[in-house]
Amino acid sequence: MEDLPDAEVPHTDPVPPRFHTGRLPNSKAGDGKPRLLLMGQRRSGKSSISSVVFHKLPPSETLYLETTTRIKKESMHSFMDFQVWDFPGHLDYFDPAFDVDNIFEEIGALIWVIDAQDEYLEAIMRLNTTILNLQHSYPNINVEVFVHKVDGLSEDYKGDTFRDIIQRVQDELSDHGYENAPVSFYQTSIYDHSIFEAFSKVIQKLIPQLPTLEALLNSLCQTCHIEKAYLFDIMSKIYIATDTSPTDLGSYEICSDYIDVVIDVSEIYGWDRPTEDGDAEAQETGNNDAESLITMERKGNNYLYLREINKYLALICLMGDDSPADKKAVIDYNVGVFQTALKQVFPRAERDVEATEAVE
């Protein structure tokens, strides 16, 4: 893959994605971890989202979650560190009793959750007040509106609700002259992949290296006849980048399900075995980065390919129809090149791995 752009020179995209701030806040008191705030009405689903996405709670178990009474702060340690703050629904987020600056100063994104199955007018009023307040003092904060629990709605109603909510927020913003405020909207549910897709897009805006990653993936796809390639955060199943060909929820879903397969099987058979006679052998030949391949019976060719890139990230590729099984060596080689390039983009992840290995 000779034509890979040099990873150290960030690729400058002619049309930067809208609202992509690439800002990793690191002010004085800061810990340098972008913060994701989950806000919205009571029972809108904030804690459920956080538990399903970051703790792998089965969606049906969220029925037993209790209402949140104080801000729950969690640190996520991954390819980049970030924090998720789950707020109680009934709080007035601008109550002077709060240290407003402390809350908003370093955030990467404010995620506002609206229950689409419930009356949402009050939720929108509070959202509008919040955005207007933020526009005043922190105009760069991404506001991500999750129109949530859409699983229970008919297609028509879902679309109408979504449009209605967008309209109501945008009207209010333009009334105050903020039509360009960085506000985005998503339809989400914890019962399918949509919540992960939405989170992926929210997080991608906070990754300064995104354009470089996309360029690397584009080039990989082209060289190896890959239809679609995703770089996944293994733990959360959020994808942090994909090539720039059109994305659809379907290809994200199959890759995400595939990660589950590999993670589950790896958990089942990757347990700590007591020293056995086969072990010496294993250390000689076993490859340390997990890899996986699925060949389809109908198509007779490679279909899905997965390769662990480092401790946190995995590359998953949906192969094109013209990608015969014997091309695996070519793919392996080019993925190796990609992996090396990525080391330069995310030197941190590598250091981490070395550090943990040294401890072991």
Place this chain on the structure above:
Amino acid sequence: MNTTKRQKQRKVLLMGKSGAGKSSMRSIVFSNYVAKDVRRLGATIDVEHSNIKFMGNLMLNLWDCGGQDGFVENYLTHQRTHVFSSVAVLIFVFDIESREFAADVVSYGSIVRALAENSPGAKVFVLVHKMDLVQSRLRQQLFDERAEYIKQASENFKDTVEFFPTSIWDQSLYKAWTQIIYYLIPNARGIEGLLRELAEVVDARELILYERTTCLMVTHVTRGVETGNPFTDRFERISSILKTHKQSMAKHTGIPAGSSNFAEMQIKTGRFMFFITRLTENTNLAASIPASEQVFNAARVNIMLVRPRFAELDIASKPRPAVQQAFAHSAESGSGLGMGAMDGEDGRGKGKERERGFE
């Protein structure tokens, strides 16, 4: 013996109160529904019959019996012998959320009585279903209490009835159905024997045989340290993983779930290597082996070579010569065990076959 092509028809009754979840289970296990889809199912009218070809010569003749009172009344009276004769297995489903548990048990009582009259040799499995609706910390206790109570009402089957907690939302469904199927497979011991020999030859830590359509486990062989694998629910977990994956592929490719099978799936890590591949018309074989490319490649070759042996077993149930002859690359002296005489305890903790001439 005229066993070669004759199919073993086994009649299985699926009963329980209306809304208990019988048809939901059936559609998930046998018809590639996902848990979300079952909300669309209507109540079953009278009995829905389905014939399910399972592992070659086993044909499940499943009677999904609508559970509304009128139908049940009818089964117990006019259709009594028609419904309850020559039954191999009765699967009775209790809804954990039912507010009339006592009444459900009374109804269960009349059904097992009718069964005892007409098919005294039948086996009863009781599924306490929709366990997902109970908070996880209360599940075990509630299940135990219900099971004990139902057991007391099981009449002639009191000593043999088996209980399983189930939910369509997790792998417990697969765990229960795996046990039921295992009970029904006529030559399970024979398959197990063949599998054990294969495991020795390819130096596998574990081999698991899965039925292809349902992804239910037929049987497995575990060797050496792997017997200490802490994930004791791994067989049904893999069933559930495979099923989900199959649906996900079907959705993405547009190929119906019934035929969106993979030819092979490989996973290689520093700690183990794993692959799952088609073995016979009706089965997939999953193999977990030490993390070595060499062992991995040799295992794949050997499994390919042994396919015809398993294919025969898939169709007929008469004893076969030992599997050893099928391996081109094995230098291990055959123990000469015939299919019918496999020793289930043999072969543990050996793991000393590395000198064998794999290529």
